[in-house]
Amino acid sequence: MVAEGFTIREMTTGDVDFGLSLGEMSGWNQVRTDWLRIVNYEPQGCFVGMINRTPVSTITTTTYGTELAWIGMMLVHPDYRRQGIASALMKHAIAWLDERQIQCIKLDATPAGAPVYEQLGFQNEWNFHRYSREGEPSETFVEATSSTFEIHSIDEAAFGVNRSNWLQRLAADSHAETYDSDFGMLRSGRLATYLGPVIAEKSSTAEALIGQLLAKTNGPVFWDVPGPNATAVELAEQFGFQQVRPLTRMWRGKKLVPGLVEHQFALASPATG
Numbered sequence: 001m002v003a004e005g006f007t008i009r010e011m012t013t014g015d016v017d018f019g020l021s022l023g024e025m026s027g028w029n030q031v032r033t034d035w036l037r038i039v040n041y042e043p044q045g046c047f048v049g050m051i052n053r054t055p056v057s058t059i060t061t062t063t064y065g066t067e068l069a070w071i072g073m074m075l076v077h078p079d080y081r082r083q084g085i086a087s088a089l090m091k092h093a094i095a096w097l098d099e100r101q102i103q104c105i106k107l108d109a110t111p112a113g114a115p116v117y118e119q120l121g122f123q124n125e126w127n128f129h130r131y132s133r134e135g136e137p138s139e140t141f142v143e144a145t146s147s148t149f150e151i152h153s154i155d156e157a158a159f160g161v162n163r164s165n166w167l168q169r170l171a172a173d174s175h176a177e178t179y180d181s182d183f184g185m186l187r188s189g190r191l192a193t194y195l196g197p198v199i200a201e202k203s204s205t206a207e208a209l210i211g212q213l214l215a216k217t218n219g220p221v222f223w224d225v226p227g228p229n230a231t232a233v234e235l236a237e238q239f240g241f242q243q244v245r246p247l248t249r250m251w252r253g254k255k256l257v258p259g260l261v262e263h264q265f266a267l268a269s270p271a272t273g
Contacts, residue, residue, distance in 0.1 A: 002084035003051055008092050011046035011058065013039055018048070018055050022075040029189040029222060030073075030271070033173045038062060038073065038271065041169060045096055049076070049089050056080040059089040061097055062272045064161045068257045069097050071107040072271025086113075090120055094252075104253040108224075108270035114248050122250040126261065128227040131241035132192065135219040152181035158199045159273065160259030167197075170268065177212045184209040184266065192220035196266035203231045206265040210235060224267040232265040 011019075016035045023030050038060045039046050049057035057080065060073040071093050076085050097105055106125070109117050114124075156162045174185035182205045184198035195213060200206035214221065223241055225232045247270060251257075267273065 002088045003080065005052040006083075006085060006088060007050045007053075008047050008089065009050060010044060011039055011048045011060070012043075015039075015048050015055065015058070019058050019073065019075070022058060022077060023073075024190070025078060026075060027191075028075075029191045029194060031188060031190050033188075034269070034271070035073070037169050037173065041166065045093075046073075047089060047092060047096075049085050051080065057085050057089055059093050060271065061093050062166065063097070063100065063102060064163045064166065066101055066103060067161045068104045068106065068273075069100075069102040070271070070273045071097075071105060072269070074107075074113070087116060087120070090117070094120065102253065103255055104251055104257045106249060106251045106257075106273060108267075108273075109248045109250050111246060111248075114250065117250050121252040123252065125249040125251050125256065125258075126226070126228050127246065127248050128267070129225055129243045130245040130247065131223045131225050131236045132244040133221045133223075133239065133241045135192075135217065135221065152183075154181045154201060154263065155183075155197075155199050158260045158263035160257040163273075166272065167268075170197075175213065175216055177209050179205050179209060182206070182209060184213050185268075186213040186216055189222065192222045193217045194269070195221055195223040197264070197268040198266035199263055200265055201263055203235070203265075206232070207235055207238075210239065210265065214239060224270060226261050226264050226267060228261045229264060231262075235265065 019035050042062055045061035047059050048055050057076040058073050061069055063069040174187035176185050182200035187194050225236045
């Protein structure tokens with residue numbers, strides 16, 4: 001049973017500071033631009049859980065047409081955990097997506113969260129790890145690319161659906177490198193620079209793109225590496241990264257949107273895919 005006095009409302013940009021504070025308590029890497037990007041992209045699909053009008057939790061959705069959507073930023077203040085709030089927010093987000101007839105809903109789960117999501121009808125797609133490489137903590141800022149970033153069809157095939165609108169927004173806050181239709185991005189984080197997404201048809205191109213991106217920072221770097229892409233795992237180890245956190249990609253809905261994971265060398269974000 002959910003905590004007494006619990007209600008849910010739409011998130012606004014005014015809730016970003018609250019979301020950031022929850023993320024910091026949980027050791028998350030997101031910065032203000034990450035929260036603003038999600039809320040501005042899906043303003044009616046991001047929510048704040050309240051107890052007696054006090055914000056205590058967050059959840060966001062990111063839709064890619066009606067084929068696929070992502071649930072992310074599932075955070076509950078430590079003082080209000082184990083009171084049914086996370087499950088209530090998840091059910092609310094799922095209902096909102098179901099109303100929009102989204103065919104497939106995905107999320108990236110921690111080991112602690114996976115059993116909760118299984119009870120809500122999610123099933124495993126594949127496992128992956130966050131990899132980390134140490135560096136100078138003062139060097140986490142990455143200057144965004146000023147030129148217009150062109151999205152090619154390779155990403156639609158790799159990811160499974162067209163997310164060009166989202167990638168344009170992501171590129172505006174990232175440093176992007178391209179080679180023909182292949183591309184990669186690097187952006188600032190609270191704890192470490194984040195490498196991803198990196199989409200490439202050939203491993204040699206992916207290696208070159210990743211090398212160019214990593215040359216842009218001397219600071220610590222996080223890299224979420226798709227487990228089924230064995231070449232990506234090898235590249236992470238080759239570039240001196242180590243596993244720091246296991247996660248599971250999960251899905252529910254009418255049909256799975258699989259994509260081509262062998263062309264995904266770095267994920268865009270656990271919050272959005």
